[in-house]
Amino acid sequence: MPRILLFTGKGGVGKTSVAAATALCAAERGTRTLVLSTDAAHSLGDVFDRPLGPEPVELGPNLHGQEVDVHYSVEQHWGKLQRYVRDLFRWRGLDNVLAEEMSVLPGMEEVAGFLWVWRHFRSNDYDLIVIDSAPTGESLRFLSLPDVGRWWMEKLFPIHRRVARALRPAVQAVTDFPVPQEETYDAAAELFHQLDSVHDRFTDPTVTSVRLVVNPETVVIKESRRTFTYLHLFGYSLDAVVLNRMLPEEAAGGYFGKMRKRQQMHRKTVEETFSPLPVLEAPAFDREVMGPDDLRRLGEALHGDRDPATRLYAGRTFDVRSREDGGVDLIMPLPLATKDEIDLTHRNCEISVVLGPYRRTFYLPRVLHGREVERARMENGELRIEFGERKER
Numbered sequence: 266m267p268r269i270l271l272f273t274g275k276g277g278v279g280k281t282s283v284a285a286a287t288a289l290c291a292a293e294r295g296t297r298t299l300v301l302s303t304d305a306a307h308s309l310g311d312v313f314d315r316p317l318g319p320e321p322v323e324l325g326p327n328l329h330g331q332e333v334d335v336h337y338s339v340e341q342h343w344g345k346l347q348r349y350v351r352d353l354f355r356w357r358g359l360d361n362v363l364a365e366e367m368s369v370l371p372g373m374e375e376v377a378g379f380l381w382v383w384r385h386f387r388s389n390d391y392d393l394i395v396i397d398s399a400p401t402g403e404s405l406r407f408l409s410l411p412d413v414g415r416w417w418m419e420k421l422f423p424i425h426r427r428v429a430r431a432l433r434p435a436v437q438a439v440t441d442f443p444v445p446q447e448e449t450y451d452a453a454a455e456l457f458h459q460l461d462s463v464h465d466r467f468t469d470p471t472v473t474s475v476r477l478v479v480n481p482e483t484v485v486i487k488e489s490r491r492t493f494t495y496l497h498l499f500g501y502s503l504d505a506v507v508l509n510r511m512l513p514e515e516a517a518g519g520y521f522g523k524m525r526k527r528q529q530m531h532r533k534t535v536e537e538t539f540s541p542l543p544v545l546e547a548p549a550f551d552r553e554v555m556g557p558d559d560l561r562r563l564g565e566a567l568h569g570d571r572d573p574a575t576r577l578y579a580g581r582t583f584d585v586r587s588r589e590d591g592g593v594d595l596i597m598p599l600p601l602a603t604k605d606e607i608d609l610t611h612r613n614c615e616i617s618v619v620l621g622p623y624r625r626t627f628y629l630p631r632v633l634h635g636r637e638v639e640r641a642r643m644e645n646g647e648l649r650i651e652f653g654e655r656k657e658r
Contacts, residue, residue, distance in 0.1 A: 274478035276400035284397035290564030292328035303378035304399040307332040383463035470502035481531035504578040510549040
């Protein structure tokens, strides 16, 4: 079964370079690898210094690259639905060109990315699929899409289909309004079935690992903490944090001395915040990372002798579960710890857990905002923090 590595992070942190370097490193060690960009503003081809297209392009032995193009992908995967939307816009009076552009509705970029991953996963052409995702906000929208789609399919889709079936003869008798045909609904049902299938693979920690790319900067780390929390909320497993662009030791003096000192402080924050995830460190190079030679250096710095596809962390760092009484529990595995060793601090949207000399601060997901901690207890090696019902403002 193929492995999937998904790299995400704030825009500009270097996740495209890290994803490309990881893919090249794996391919040169004999792993059949595809590196796939789902970012609308593609830079994967720029990093390899090679043009890429909407279908996989060979970049070297065991290595292919692809930049997902929404227009091409929609025609390939979503042709019947796109034609209906296009006909609808034409009926409203839009010219052909504008109707073609408008038929790519919001969310189709995310859908296209999912469907390409599903196609490549099922083909068994690759042992490893490396995803260079869009910046954090778009990535979370991409990863949450199947949950939204499942709700729509279960709640609204059956009703919409029955209404259309009942009204279609009457509407077509008096107007040329393009009522969706049965084949359009069949195509929609198949689409969401595929999304659900690939979502199952994405949330299977034995198949997919998410790796969060950060820079040693305050703003980046704060956003990454929120991303870290939300990825767990949607059931995705992170197995590493990549700390990118660290100044080397020789930069300790002179102009860069203070910057390196701050970076080392941020490094400690990253280790404390994302513990127990391993932190992979990559140096800041003396030039842009571009082309196979630079990517090879970056890959060696990140992975050393280790297989890049190896699952680096097998557990869940924390979980959020609803209770029947309306409360919500935040659960963290803390093996061998006792309640007397733990100190909690809850302030606004953050909660800090202190265990001995170590502190871990969580940015709470929105479901816990406006709730007060009722109690905390240790149970079977897990810290369970119980939040009450949300207070009305």
